[in-house]
Amino acid sequence: MAIDDLLDEHEQSERVRSWLRNNGAGLIGGVALGLAVIFGWQWWQKDRQQSSEQANQAYEKAVASIAGTDLKKAEASVASLNGKQGVYADLAALRLAKAQVDGGQRDAAIATLRAIKPEPALQPVVQQRLARLLIDAGKHDEALRLIGDAKDSASLVIRGDAYAAAGKQAEAREAYTSALTGLDVASPLRRLVELKLADVGGTPPKSGDSV
Incomplete structure (x- = not known):
């Protein structure tokens, strides 16, 4: 092996040692962090499964x-x-x-x-069930506050029920009519809403009519 080759190898090894002295702590820390992430993820997955x-x-x-x-x-x-x-x-x-x-x-x-x-x-389901019970308990205003300005058909029907129970037929008619716009003609709920609308003096639309 030539002297020049030995010097090159020596110089290279010195450079490697120098780089390790300067960056070794960071390298070790990076490896340790990587291992911590892997083991931490595995622990979290196992803990999550156990909790479930x-x-x-x-x-x-x-x-x-x-x-x-x-x-x-x-x-x-x-x-x-x-x-x-x-x-x-x-x-x-x-x-x-x-x-x-x-x-x-x-x-x-x-x-x-x-x-x-x-x-x-689940929030809409809880609110709707609670609102129905509040109406049954005579707490119409509280039921209306709970439903708020929700525009889905189920909430509109509940709003109509609250108004009807409170004797506010005009408001009930408006709520029921709005509810019908979101219900398919074949929906089992539609017939019930039409009956509710008729009960408060409204006129259910005929099949094929726009609401």
């Missing part, structure tokens, strides 16, 4: 409790989910509220629905 399984088990337990005859026990079971199990808690509370209504406990169902802090996807 636990939430599902808690939900099934609550549903079984709701199916029983002791609604007080069911209330406690559902309450234990709140703030911990996300959408599972919301779904369990909706089931409990229905069981309470079926059991003649309207006010308890209202309290159950009020306590829900729903996921965005």
